[in-house]
Structures are given as structure tokens and as C-alpha cells.
Amino acid sequence: MLLRMSTLFLRTLREDPADAEVPSHKLLVRGGFVRRAAPGVYSWLPLGKIVLENVARVVRDEMNAIGAQELLLPALLPREYYESTGRWTDYGDLLFRLTDRKGADYLLGPTHEELFALLVKGEYSSYKDFPVTLYQIQEKYRDEARPRAGILRGREFHMKDSYSFDLDDDGLRRSYAAHRGAYIRIFDRLGVDYRIVSAVSGAMGGSASEEFLATAPTGEDTYVSCTNCDYAANTEAVRTVVPDTAADPSAVPALLELDTPDTPTIQSLVDRLNAMDLGRTYTAADTLKNVVLKVTQPGETKYEVVVVGVPGDRDVDLKRLAESSLAPASVELFEADDWAEHPELVRGYIGPQVLAGIGIRYLADPRVRPGTEWVTGANRRGFHAAHVVAGRDFAIDAQVEAVEVRAGDLCSVCGGELRIDRGIEIGHIFQLGRKYTDAFEVDALGPDGKPVRITMGSYGIGVSRLVAAIVEQSHDDRGIIWPRAVAPxxxxxxxxxxxxxxxxxxxxxxxxxxxxxxxxxxxxxxxxxxxxxxxxxxxxxxxxxxxxxxxxxxxxxxxxxxxxxxxxxxxxxxxxxxxxxxxxx
RNA sequence: CGGGAUGUAGCGCAGCUUGGUUAGCGCGCCUGCUUUGGGAGCAGGAGGCCCCCGGUUCGAAUCCGGGCAUCCCGACCA
Missing domain, CATH: 3.40.50.800 (Anticodon-binding domain)
Structure with a gap:
């Protein structure tokens, strides 16, 4: 290849584009690699196309090396496939939808589990055919509420998606491990600095899942990693351990109600307590915050009222509750109407002491373990209770990870301190299981003549996002510094x-x-x-x-x-x- | 969907407060001459639905009303 700049279709810009914030967006536009065509949609100019292909070549190379076979499915898809797995509605506004001249509904594919499952169902039917892994590199479409950061989060993007089909769980684990290895080789070859973190599977369904995050302060994903061992996890999936701070419950005085007018917030309560001359100083961490939630199980229309207890200096992480601790249920905060419907719950002064009596489940963060002592609401407007001991004065129905993770929390593997960093999700691997093969009844006939339900894995790499992630990691104030494997x-x-x-x-x-x-x-x-x-x-x-x-x-x-x-x-x-x-x- | 901002030449911006005749600047682009190791100089050019619609006015980029679009923060998000 020899490109002459006198004829190359390239115009570099002296100034940063006004709409660019992150380095990759500024530099890819200034360097003439990409041009914006619509919000979240970019044209790839000659040099950009070369870089994109270079990334794709490495991905392809390593996918082929683990025996995956490349094919290409349409991006334009009829509604029916996504209807049968529920994703036509589950994906909501994120789906690009269109209608043909006859009024039939179509969508632009956000990911292709359905089509791959159907394809395999149509072609393969014997146990001798399996396992098989198929992949494609293709434009994907998601109508993001807010595309941002140029190439990093677009509405059209290039993705490698592969799908493994196995006869049993061991096979799935092997396919998953093969992908994990391939991903490591891909990102190493591309010169990316990344972390592999435990993840939750979210809308995709399935069980085991890990994300590959390119480390970058401009990343949108927050992850937690241990400063002492290898443990790393997405903030929704992270598990922490709690130092044992429980006192001897028998040494704690009996529950004491306190007249604390106008203290509906933790801060106002702490200020009041410290002004009351109670013989000690209180901090927010000594109080017990009780958050009322509406929890709806999948397929149900009626919600259950649940109270979650966390130390007062912490916030509840709703995302973590919804995607991990309480998954697959959906979780919503109580709103004004809900409070009106439940007068037994005294907003701002809720304490867990009465919940068992009114049939409301109490879920406590692990920090609220039996034997710990708290100041919490007395279930009367303007009153709180001190010397409230978990297990003595109230019951805990379940312990759930509910709080926002903080730097300094302790690692569940080695007890070391955790740190929090940001990254760009460049790869995600899932052991999907049988969600899609159940929906489409994808079976193979076993040696005994009986059908075996196939189990699937799904594995993505953001190819165009990788181009931007590499620039995020590799640039200086003069421009981009491409790793040789992807350089134009x-x-x-x-x-x-x-x-x-x-x-x-x-x-x-x-x-x-x-x-x-x-x-x-x-x-x-x-x-x-x-x-x-x-x-x-x-x-x-x-x-x-x-x-x-x-x-x-x-x-x-x-x-x-x-x-x-x-x-x-x-x-x-x-x-x-x-x-x-x-x-x- | 909530909050904030912005729409003027290919790109980056000024002008708008206080309405006035050919709407400006920098970069880029074209022509000529000079220049050639760190974003060259001189001279001459091309390029505008001042986001859209309506209103006020003798006159609107500028004032008023209503739209639309885009960007940023948040919510949301393999």
C-alpha cells in the first residue's frame, strides 16, 4: 500500500470541532478519519476505514483461530423474530424501528441472538453437528437516548458478535473460555490497556458474564478493582465484605425513643442528635436509612413494597439492586402517590421495628448485620429511636448488596481495599444458556434419539468503539499515536x-x-x-x-x-x- | 424525559444588548509571484435561505411569539 497525500481524500482540521469533548472524538475528526453524518452516526473516510479494517482484521484472525466461522446476516430484520423472545418490547425505545410499504414492522438489528439461533435451528439437527461457533462483523443500530463522545457511543456502530452453540453446560463453558482467550489475544495485539471485570448480564439474560474494559478516565463504565489481588468487577456486580463491627447486643441499652422534630433527612437527624447531649457524637454512619421500593417480579403487574436498609452515610444503588441483588425483578423508588396509598409508612421516619408486624419484607445491606446498633426512625413523624439493635429490635428478612460501592470498601476475595476507576466497554462475553434456544426450540437429536436443547453463548466486541478507545489511550497534545497493528x-x-x-x-x-x-x-x-x-x-x-x-x-x-x-x-x-x-x- | 447552552461560509467564531444601506474575522479553498526543517509572505478571488415559520417596524442576523435541530450535564443504556 502506498498512499500519496497529494491525492488522498483527506482534509485535516487545525481546530477542534465545537461539539467534541473527548480526545478520541477531537482527534479522529481533526485527523480526517471520520466525519459526523447525523447525531451518533459517522462516516469513515479513507484513513479511518483503514484503521477500522485493521481492528477488524485482528478480531477476525483470532476468531478464526478458535474455529469460529464468519458469516453476514442482515441488519434489517422483521419484527417477528424479536417478538417471540420479547425483545421487540423489552428493548423499548432503544430499537430503531421502521415500517415497509405494506405496513409491516421492521427493525435495525441491535444484536442478533434471535437470528443466529434460528439459523442454527434451520440448518443443524444432529448432535454430530455441534458444537459450532458463528460470528459476523456488522453495523449495529441502537437509538441511544443520548449518543455522545463521538465514536465512543454512537447510534450506528461496528460490532463483532459471535454465538456459540453447545450440547451441554460443559461445552458452553469451553466455548466461553475459548472466547475469553481469543479476546485476550485480540486486545493484546491491538495494544489496548484493559481489565477483565465480572459483570451482570442485564437485558441479555443468562448467567456468567465478563466485560473487557479499556481503561480510560473518559470511559462511561465504572468498575471496581482490588489494590491487592486480581479481583475486578463492574459496580453492579461487585461483592464486598464488611468489617465486623457488631457490639455485644446484651451491652446495648434498651431501645430509646427520641423527640426529633423536623429531621426527615440524615443530615438534619445527625445535627439534632449531636445537639441533644446524648453522651456521644453521632455520624451519618451510625444511622440506619430505610428506603422504600416497589419491586415487581417479571411477568407480574402488581408490585411488592419492600424496605431496604443501608447505613445513613451511604446511598442505595438502584441499578445494583435491579441488575444484581434483586434481578430479574424491576425496582422503582416510592413516589408521592405511593406514599399516599401507604399511610402506615411514615415518610422520613421509617424504622424497621414495625415492618414485620405490617407484612413488609426488610432487606438489609450486609453492613446492617445482626447485632449492630443504630439510630433509626420510630415510625412517628418527628421521632427517632436510638439503641436499635438488628436482630433484637427488628428482623432482617434477607441481606442484599444494596449500597453504592466506594473506594476503600473491602475486597470479597482477599480483604484488600478496592478502588474505583472508569473504563470503556470494548468486549462482553456471556454464557447465555437457553433463553433463546428455548424461545425457538433449538434442539439437536442426541445419540439416543432424544432431542437435546442447545445452550448458547454470546460474545461482542465493539470494533468501531475500539478505534476510539485506542485513541483515548494513545495520544498526546499533538495528535494520535497509533499502535502499529492498527495504524493507517x-x-x-x-x-x-x-x-x-x-x-x-x-x-x-x-x-x-x-x-x-x-x-x-x-x-x-x-x-x-x-x-x-x-x-x-x-x-x-x-x-x-x-x-x-x-x-x-x-x-x-x-x-x-x-x-x-x-x-x-x-x-x-x-x-x-x-x-x-x-x-x- | 429533567436541567443548561447554542444555531451566522467547509471548519472555528464575532456581530445581536442599543434594528439602518455592500454581514465580518481566523483557518481552509482558488489564481499569480516569492518562500521551503516546525501550522509561510504579498497581491487578487470564490463561497451566506444569518435554523424554520409567523409577528412588530419604513427597515430585522439583531426585537417579540411559536416551532425545529444540535451539543453538554443528569436519567437511561450489550
Whole structure:
């Protein structure tokens, strides 16, 4: 490959686009890799397309290596497939929907479990056919409420999605492990810095699930990792351990009601307690906050009122409750109307002491363990109760992880301190199980002549998102620094401007190309400064400058990442560059 | 869906408060000459439904009303 910049369809921008916030968005637009076509929808220009294909090639390579077979399904899909698994409605507004001339409903595929399951059902029917893994790399569509950050979160994006089909759970585990290994090799080859974190499966259904997160402060996903061991998890899936702070319950005085007018919030309560001369100082962590929730089981229309207790210095993490602790039920906060319907619950002064008596389940965070002592509501407006001991003064129906995780919480594996960081979800692997094969009755006939229900795994990689994630991780104030595996070229040869220098640059470029390297030659009529600036913006790992040294028979070799420069003889530069790049592997 | 902001040339912006005749600046683009190791200089050009609709006015980019769109924060989100 040899691209001449004089004819390349490329226009770089001097200034950041006004709508860009994150580095990848700014640099990909400024470097002429992408252009916005609609909100969350981008055109990939020649250099961007090359980078995108480079990422796809690595993905394809490693997928093929684990025996997955590539195919291509339509992005335009009829409603019926998604109807039978409930996702036509479950996906809600996230689905791009359209109608054909006959009034039939279609959608643009957000992911393809249904179609793959049906495809396999249609083609395979014997146990001898399994296991099989299929994949595609394709545009996916999701009508995000708020697309943002350019390529990082678009409404149209490129995704590799693969699906494994196995006869039994062991097979599924093997397919899952094979994908996990492939993903590790893919992200290593792409030069991405990433973490593998435990995840919850969310709307996809299924059990075991891990996310691959590219570490980046601009990432949208928050994850927790241990500073002492390998444990890492998405904040919804994280498990923590709680230091044992329970006192000897027999040493705690009997429950004491306190007159605490106008203290509906934790802060107002703490201030009041400390003004009451109770012989000690209280903090928010000494109080017990009780949050009333409406919990609806799947398929039910009636909700159950549930109270969740957490230490007063913590907030309830609704997402964690809904997606992990109470899944698959849906969870909502009590609203004004609900309070009116339940006068037995005194808003702002709820205490768990009375809940058992009125038939409401009490779920407590692990920090609220039996034997711990709290100040909490007395179920009368303006009153609280002190010396309330869990297990003595109120019952706990279940312990659930309910609080927002904080840095410094303790690791459930080794007890080390946890930290919280942000990342970009670049891959996600699921052991789906039989949700889709049950829906479509995908069976294989076993050796005994009896049907076996197939079990599925589903595995995604955000190919276009990876391009942006790589830029997020690899840039400086001058531009992008591409890892070689994805760079738009191996070498950027710059003829600084004079005709003879450009001519030599083209000759060097041609010789490099003949050695199988991918080359960009800047043969434009432009001043050296312009060319240097563009080269740094575009981020090709190695560049060769043919300029003033030409009279002495030398050219300059530059390394984009480290910034090193060296003068080398003109007649050995091709050899040297080829060797160096070969040495990098 | 809630909060905030913005729509003026391909891109980035000024002008609007206080209405006035050819709507400006920088980058980019075109032509010529000069220049060529760090975003060149000089000269000359091309390019505008000032988001849309309506109103006020002799006159609207500017004032008023109503839409629409986009961006940011939040909610939501494999």
C-alpha cells in the first residue's frame, strides 16, 4: 500500500470541532478519519476505514483461530423474530424501528441472538453437528437516548458478535473460555490497556458474564478493582465484605425513643442528635436509612413494597439492586402517590421495628448485620429511636448488596481495599444458556434419539468503539499515536517541499512498499511545518523525513511514540526501516 | 424525559444588548509571484435561505411569539 497525500481524500482540521469533548472524538475528526453524518452516526473516510479494517482484521484472525466461522446476516430484520423472545418490547425505545410499504414492522438489528439461533435451528439437527461457533462483523443500530463522545457511543456502530452453540453446560463453558482467550489475544495485539471485570448480564439474560474494559478516565463504565489481588468487577456486580463491627447486643441499652422534630433527612437527624447531649457524637454512619421500593417480579403487574436498609452515610444503588441483588425483578423508588396509598409508612421516619408486624419484607445491606446498633426512625413523624439493635429490635428478612460501592470498601476475595476507576466497554462475553434456544426450540437429536436443547453463548466486541478507545489511550497534545497493528500505515515519508526531496520521498516510499510495508508519502506542495504537524496528528508510528540532509546523503528517522529522531544514510534507510518494523513483530 | 447552552461560509467564531444601506474575522479553498526543517509572505478571488415559520417596524442576523435541530450535564443504556 502506498498512499500519496497529494491525492488522498483527506482534509485535516487545525481546530477542534465545537461539539467534541473527548480526545478520541477531537482527534479522529481533526485527523480526517471520520466525519459526523447525523447525531451518533459517522462516516469513515479513507484513513479511518483503514484503521477500522485493521481492528477488524485482528478480531477476525483470532476468531478464526478458535474455529469460529464468519458469516453476514442482515441488519434489517422483521419484527417477528424479536417478538417471540420479547425483545421487540423489552428493548423499548432503544430499537430503531421502521415500517415497509405494506405496513409491516421492521427493525435495525441491535444484536442478533434471535437470528443466529434460528439459523442454527434451520440448518443443524444432529448432535454430530455441534458444537459450532458463528460470528459476523456488522453495523449495529441502537437509538441511544443520548449518543455522545463521538465514536465512543454512537447510534450506528461496528460490532463483532459471535454465538456459540453447545450440547451441554460443559461445552458452553469451553466455548466461553475459548472466547475469553481469543479476546485476550485480540486486545493484546491491538495494544489496548484493559481489565477483565465480572459483570451482570442485564437485558441479555443468562448467567456468567465478563466485560473487557479499556481503561480510560473518559470511559462511561465504572468498575471496581482490588489494590491487592486480581479481583475486578463492574459496580453492579461487585461483592464486598464488611468489617465486623457488631457490639455485644446484651451491652446495648434498651431501645430509646427520641423527640426529633423536623429531621426527615440524615443530615438534619445527625445535627439534632449531636445537639441533644446524648453522651456521644453521632455520624451519618451510625444511622440506619430505610428506603422504600416497589419491586415487581417479571411477568407480574402488581408490585411488592419492600424496605431496604443501608447505613445513613451511604446511598442505595438502584441499578445494583435491579441488575444484581434483586434481578430479574424491576425496582422503582416510592413516589408521592405511593406514599399516599401507604399511610402506615411514615415518610422520613421509617424504622424497621414495625415492618414485620405490617407484612413488609426488610432487606438489609450486609453492613446492617445482626447485632449492630443504630439510630433509626420510630415510625412517628418527628421521632427517632436510638439503641436499635438488628436482630433484637427488628428482623432482617434477607441481606442484599444494596449500597453504592466506594473506594476503600473491602475486597470479597482477599480483604484488600478496592478502588474505583472508569473504563470503556470494548468486549462482553456471556454464557447465555437457553433463553433463546428455548424461545425457538433449538434442539439437536442426541445419540439416543432424544432431542437435546442447545445452550448458547454470546460474545461482542465493539470494533468501531475500539478505534476510539485506542485513541483515548494513545495520544498526546499533538495528535494520535497509533499502535502499529492498527495504524493507517507503517511509515509516513515526508518530502519537505522541494521538488527533489519529494521525488526522493516517493522513491523511498515505493521501495518500502515493495518490501510489503504500508506507506503514506507526503508529496504535497506545502511547507515543512504543515507536513510535520499533519504527520503528528495522523499518528503513523514511524516517519522518514527527506529534507535538508539530502545534500549530505542523509534522511531523518522519527518515532512517533517516543519522539526519537536519528539521521541515517539515504541508501540504507529502506533496509533499516524494514528491519526495525520486522523486529517489532 | 429533567436541567443548561447554542444555531451566522467547509471548519472555528464575532456581530445581536442599543434594528439602518455592500454581514465580518481566523483557518481552509482558488489564481499569480516569492518562500521551503516546525501550522509561510504579498497581491487578487470564490463561497451566506444569518435554523424554520409567523409577528412588530419604513427597515430585522439583531426585537417579540411559536416551532425545529444540535451539543453538554443528569436519567437511561450489550
Amino acid at each position: 500505515a507503517d511509515v509516513h515519508v515526508i518530502g519537505t517541499g522541494k521538488a527533489d526531496q519529494v521525488e526522493v520521498a516517493l522513491r523511498i516510499g515505493e521501495e518500502l512498499r515493495a518490501r510489503g510495508l504500508r506507506v503514506i508519502v507526503d508529496d504535497r506542495k506545502a511547507s515543512p511545518g504543515v507536513k510535520f504537524t499533519d504527520a503528528e496528528l495522523l499518528g503513523v508510528p514511524t516517519s522518514v523525513v527527506v529534507g535538508r540532509g539530502l545534500a549530505d546523503g542523509v534522511v531523518e528517522l522519527r518515532d512517533r511514540a517516543g519522539g526519537e529522531r536519528s539521521e541515517v544514510p539515504l541508501d540504507s534507510v529502506v533496509e533499516l526501516v524494514a528491519e526495525r518494523i520486522a523486529a517489532e513483530g
